[in-house]
Amino acid sequence: MFVIVVGCGKIGYQLSRALLAADHEVVILERDSHRAARAAEELGSVIISSDGTEPTVLTEAGASRCQLLIATTGQDATNLVACQVAKRSFRVPQTIAVVTDPDHVALFKQLGVDVTISTTELILSHIEEEMPGGPLVHLLPIQGAASGIVCVRVPAGSPAIGRSLAVMGLPVGTSLAAVVAKNGEIKSIGPDLLLEQDDEVVAITPPDKETLLWRALTGGA
Amino acid sequence: MPRNVMILGCGRVGAMVAKALAAEGDDVIVIDRDADNFRRLAEAPNLRMIVADGTSSEELRRCGIEGVDAFISLTAQDTVNALAAQMAQLSFGVASVVCRINDPIRRAMYDELGLRTVSPPQVMTDLVLEALGS
Numbered sequence: 001m002f003v004i005v006v007g008c009g010k011i012g013y014q015l016s017r018a019l020l021a022a023d024h025e026v027v028i029l030e031r032d033s034h035r036a037a038r039a040a041e042e043l044g045s046v047i048i049s050s051d052g053t054e055p056t057v058l059t060e061a062g063a064s065r066c067q068l069l070i071a072t073t074g075q076d077a078t079n080l081v082a083c084q085v086a087k088r089s090f091r092v093p094q095t096i097a098v099v100t101d102p103d104h105v106a107l108f109k110q111l112g113v114d115v116t117i118s119t120t121e122l123i124l125s126h127i128e129e130e131m132p133g134g135p136l137v138h139l140l141p142i143q144g145a146a147s148g149i150v151c152v153r154v155p156a157g158s159p160a161i162g163r164s165l166a167v168m169g170l171p172v173g174t175s176l177a178a179v180v181a182k183n184g185e186i187k188s189i190g191p192d193l194l195l196e197q198d199d200e201v202v203a204i205t206p207p208d209k210e211t212l213l214w215r216a217l218t219g220g221a
Numbered sequence: 222m223p224r225n226v227m228i229l230g231c232g233r234v235g236a237m238v239a240k241a242l243a244a245e246g247d248d249v250i251v252i253d254r255d256a257d258n259f260r261r262l263a264e265a266p267n268l269r270m271i272v273a274d275g276t277s278s279e280e281l282r283r284c285g286i287e288g289v290d291a292f293i294s295l296t297a298q299d300t301v302n303a304l305a306a307q308m309a310q311l312s313f314g315v316a317s318v319v320c321r322i323n324d325p326i327r328r329a330m331y332d333e334l335g336l337r338t339v340s341p342p343q344v345m346t347d348l349v350l351e352a353l354g355s
Contacts, residue, residue: 054327055327075300081300081303085327088333
């Protein structure tokens with residue numbers, strides 16, 4: 001695949017290296033000439049030291065035959081404009097923008113960016129996963145629905161331990177999708193299901209029921 | 222009737238537009254990331270200056286974007302202007318949005334996308350040609 005990567009900071013550099021290693025054709029656009037020169041020593045002559053939001057630069061980079069543009073700079077505004085120009089002026093079929101402000105995820109989608117990756121949200125969800133006490137981790141929003149898929153680890157001392165699903169009673173509107181025990185065994189969902197400590201519970205819930213669901217599974221306040 | 226206008230960017234252009242609108246009696250909020258840039262403006266009862274990042278919807282909300290009739294992005298960076306203006310239009314539903322885009326090709330694209338754009342290089346070129354009498 002022919003991929004244009006805008007921005008050769010940490011994300012852009014590592015990404016380009018991986019794409020090149022997988023035999024993709026890659027052109028990197030990096031405005032900062034020092035950074036571009038440094039990366040060129042490692043990656044070879046795949047870097048153009050220019051502004052990837054400029055239509056003339058994208059023309060030079062061959063954007064009209066590019067299949068995927070990934071904008072990885074630290075500036076959300078730059079990443080948005082690079083994707084919009086690629087999409088509108090060069091008909092690039094797939095665009096991906098990295099964003100740092102989670103509020104921009106929905107906006108960028110509305111503005112035609114195919115995929116937005118929020119670094120802040122990614123880091124937050126990883127931190128949440130590592131924290132003790134069974135926090136609620138957002139796995140995936142369900143497209144077109146108000147609900148999302150979340151995951152909660154049942155902590156020690158949770159009132160849900162040892163009680164069957166029928167007895168425990170989940171908030172109305174929520175539903176369990178899967179329960180994975182600590183040893184990796186997948187438990188079958190049914191009224192007789194008994195939850196144990198360290199079970200990973202994957203559930204579907206609307207946002208306003210998250211707290212109730214989390215309390216039911218962890219006993220937290 | 223005085224309008225509520227928010228201007229992003231207090232460079233030369235932003236400051237002049239802010240002064241002109243305030244002189245006409247509009248209520249003007251000027252936003253810039255750098256407080257130093259407000260030296261271009263004089264205090265006036267209908268002119269507020271706020272240090273904020275115009276690419277953040279949270280900060281725009283804090284500055285009161287939800288109550289404005291018009292939003293004008295006039296920073297020196299096309300990318301910042303494009304993001305802020307589209308946010309004002311789509312996320313906040315501001316009735317009148319004007320956006321400075323220097324690059325002519327990008328400008329044509331944003332015109333097509335429904336933004337009202339102004340391009341200083343284009344304006345300058347037109348004026349110079351006119352002054353030459355061509």
